Amino acid sequence: MPLLAAPESGPVIDLGGQHISYTLQRTRRRHTISLLIDERGLRVAAPLKAPQRAIDDLLRLHAVWVIRKVRDWQQKRPPPLSWVSGAQIMLYGAPVTLEAYAGIKLPQLQQDRLLFDPQLAPTAIESGVRHWLKQQALPCFTGHCRDYSAQLDLPAPAVRLSNARTRWGSCHANGRISMNWRLVQAPMAWISYVAAHEVAHLRQMNHSPAFWHAVAALVPDYAERRAALRREAHRYLLL
Ligand SMILES: [Zn+2]
Structure with a gap:
């Protein structure tokens, strides 16, 4: 059975x-x-x-x-990640291999390797890597939102990271944008689509044709990016 x-x-x-x-x-x-x-x-x-x-x-x-x-x-479902040297995480859609490296205190990216302190236990590696991913996510998301809001002649919105399990982004009535830190694992084209989507909500707080028109002005091929994100989302929601 x-x-x-x-x-x-x-x-x-x-x-x-x-x-x-x-x-x-x-x-x-x-x-x-x-x-x-x-x-x-x-x-x-x-x-x-x-x-x-x-x-x-x-x-x-x-x-x-x-x-x-x-x-x-x-x-x-991919097998759960084991937090040891040799494990692979994703950053901007590209694989990054974790590597224990003597003398490293905080995680440090070197090309496609993320070096970490070899004395850390797996749970500490996991929390260190999550923290590191969030540190990459915030300036990346903020930069995209700032650029897109400038293109729509809007002031730069406040951007913060969310920990949602089912949403990539949201835009609040007060103009604040939240984006899921896990998105930093996904290709940049998808990150920029989510940023454009939320920034367009600063213009239109709905999903009307006018809203999608604003998204298309920022990201002309948004439909393909949106479809790819929906299709592949499960791969980036596991951490
Ligand atoms: Zn929306």
Whole structure:
């Protein structure tokens, strides 16, 4: 009886002999139960007081879909990164190899290698590398947003990093832009598309034709970049 790996340790249901584990999120605002597969696996969103039986019934009703989608997710998912010398991370769409290097205190990029202190434990390497990626992300994102806002004759927006799991960027009514630090792993063309998208929201706080017109003025081939980002997003949301 195959056991399908858990997205996290969560509830498990037996669907026709397949043990499917999922993450259950209960929220007050929700009125219906819904099933979703994202980069972390199967998620069930349910109202606060939905009985477990109703959740089980829905999963059984959609068993074929659930099993197929969970299998796809498992096949698509790269193996978890082990934080040791030789491991590979991505920066601006290009691979960077982690390398323990005597005498290095803070992570340091040398061409396609990121050198780190050999005395660090894997957890410290992981947090050091995440921190380092965020340090690369902020000036890169800020620079793109500044350039695009200048092209639209707008003042440079305040940009900050977000830690969202499902969104690449957002633009607040107060003019502040947030961009997901994980995007720094993706190709520059996608980073600039997200920046252009959020900057265009400073003009149009909606997704109207006028909004897309502003995006196209900044990034003429935005549609291809947007499609590629949607298709490949799961690869960059794992860290
Ligand atoms: Zn938008």
